[in-house]
Amino acid sequence: MRPLDPRLLRYAHAARRFLLVGALLGLAQTLVVVAFAWLLTRAITFTVAGEPLRTIAPTLAALAGVVVLRSVLIWLLEVAANRGAAQVKSQLRAKVLAQLAERGPDWVASRQSARLSTVVTTGLDALDNYFARYLPQLLLTMIATPILIIVILSQDLISGLIVIVVIPLIPLFMILIGRVTQSVQQEQWQALQRLSTGFLDVVGGLGTLKIYGRERRQFDRIRSITEEYRTRTMKVLRVSFLSGFVLELAASLSVAIIAVSIGLRLIDGALLLGVGLFVLLLAPEVFLPVRQVGAQFHAASDGLAAAEELFAILDDETTPEISRADAVAHTVQLGSGALVLNGVSVRRGDTLVIDHLHAEFAPGQLSVLRGVSGVGKSTLVAALLGFVPFTGNLTLDGVTVSAGSTRGWLAWAGQRPGLFRGTVAENVALGAVSADPTGSDQSLVVQSLCWAGAAEVSPATVLGVNGEGLSGGQAQRVAAARAIYRALATDCHVLILDEPSSALDSDAEAGLLVGLRHLADQGRVVIVVSHRAAVAAAADNVIELQELTHV
Known part of the structure; x- marks a missing residue:
């Protein structure tokens, strides 16, 4: 220097x-x-x-x-x-x-x-x-x-x-x-x-x-x-x-x-x-x-x-594709229609992971993405979130969504809970910037935990670093509750959960599926990435991703 x-x-x-x-x-x-x-x-x-x-x-x-x-x-x-x-x-x-x-x-x-x-x-x-x-x-x-x-x-x-x-x-x-x-x-x-x-x-x-x-x-x-x-x-x-x-x-x-x-x-x-x-x-x-x-x-x-x-x-x-697109990005207005992928392809470096995928996620339905490990489920989710550039056409209610556009219409929970030091209520309410988990939004926090199958977790529970104080399954459900809270508090039209029940027993998984069904019945697009048979059985729409053959 x-x-x-x-x-x-x-x-x-x-x-x-x-x-x-x-x-x-x-x-x-x-x-x-x-x-x-x-x-x-x-x-x-x-x-x-x-x-x-x-x-x-x-x-x-x-x-x-x-x-x-x-x-x-x-x-x-x-x-x-x-x-x-x-x-x-x-x-x-x-x-x-x-x-x-x-x-x-x-x-x-x-x-x-x-x-x-x-x-x-x-x-x-x-x-x-x-x-x-x-x-x-x-x-x-x-x-x-x-x-x-x-x-x-x-x-x-x-x-x-x-x-x-x-x-x-x-x-x-x-x-x-x-x-x-x-x-x-x-x-x-x-x-x-x-x-x-x-x-x-x-x-x-x-x-x-x-x-x-x-x-x-x-x-x-x-x-x-x-x-x-x-x-x-x-x-x-x-x-x-x-x-x-x-x-x-x-x-x-x-x-x-x-x-x-x-x-x-x-x-x-x-x-x-x-x-x-x-x-x-x-x-x-x-x-x-x-x-x-x-x-x-x-x-x-x-x-x-x-x-x-x-x-x-x-x-x-x-990665100029995303950063430049974000500079001129428009915010997709909330719609009530479907999330449609038309010929979407995604690459990780020089490797083609998703090749010309055509799929439709309709509102009011619980849709499940399935596929063997490494087939590209998380990569597709990253593309939907705007973290990975893609080719093809992605539309919400007929409006084109670019890789760098803001996604105020989307709530998401990943495979890792990503919890922080603080109360459970503060972690759940992280999904909404203006939320007050100790005030009038307390009832919404409780509802989100209930719909995530975590009704037994007290919002007042104090967590340590990385969610210390909760079991793996409880941390997973609190992360799902965070996404549900955001969907309810900000009226997000699309909810995406990546392997939300991988650490849950059958009873906890059933409670989570009931909550997701409530969200879908409200007219939202609910997408779950899962390999669990119970999740697929509860789905209205199952999309099976096929492994690509690379020559």
Whole structure:
């Protein structure tokens, strides 16, 4: 990533405001530095000349005021940097989450979930150092350094020429060291990604590993990845300390050259004390921002690596069909007619999964999609949801539905319950944005649970992460109740349930089928993906998907 990537300004408008505020504060801080050096020089020359205290007092008072003002400006710049970092992180997170939602679960599934989580969470948090430390110093380098060089040139041409000759050496060292730092930092970031992914895999499959007695091997694997990450972190620190030493040495030698030159000319009488002291006070300030940019680059490198990966997600155009269609999509109006598929074909990568499917799902009927495992049932559902591009014609009540159009007419529950921490009522009412599960919508929550065959589950039950506190069958029925709630609360015309009874016993399954029959009797299109015989027996319309023969 470049020192200031234009994509940061494009995706986060708060960065533009911070640059403007930072530039103004940097300019004010530079002027204060010049004033401080001039006032201090004046106070020292008055003292050397033997001036009385009443003559020096106004200069000392002004000097104290400048010191206070400089402290205030430094504090304001830090506040602006921290506030800008928080706003930029919020905007970037919102954009990347919107991008993930737009591309849908099919695109997200093709990426490593742990990698995406690391980028959006701890990765973006590392931008704090970029804004709070690195970017302010970069602004000061761009503003303060040229102004201070001009001031030194106006006072002492020789010292100014020395600064002009020496100062490019520091950026040269920074570029050489920066290349090494970027390389080792990228390796450290990849090690962190592997550590996150490996840990998530172990936690997810710990039960299975424990049963088969293979957990010790995974512990050793995590220990190995952790050791690799520790080693790479220490390597980054070594490079950081070495680069900091080189930059400090180069800056110190540069100031020493100027000091020696001024000292020799003061002895010869070729330079006035006031001028020499003023230039000598400004010389370290010229090199300070440049040194700090190099030093803070290492503190910001984690955030830069994460931002680079985040920009790659935002710039990814691997699924333009859906994203572009969504930009010009229309919202299909609620109708009372059938959902019709005419010659619909769906591909997963280069594999044709659904080939010219013709089907009609009529309102008032319970329709069942059947087929052997891997035949494409879930793929077809993903196409109906708009998550996967398709060819052919899909219409609702005669109105064409495109892959990227919004689907306010549809309620859905997938194979995974997808429950969150909170009460059962809050999980069920997630299907409607304006719902109040503790108020007037409580009765609708209870009705949805009843129609899902989960009447025994109390809406007040508090769940943990991933629905902890419910059995597999109860979690499945609560997920179905969420879809039913959405259908009732927002009057959705189409309800799709993907394997809603795979973990249910016959009694619970029968209760769910009764509820689905109620929904169908209200004139809705009810589609159930299931291989269960009882579901097929209760259906009005069974569509059998045939496995394609790939040559």
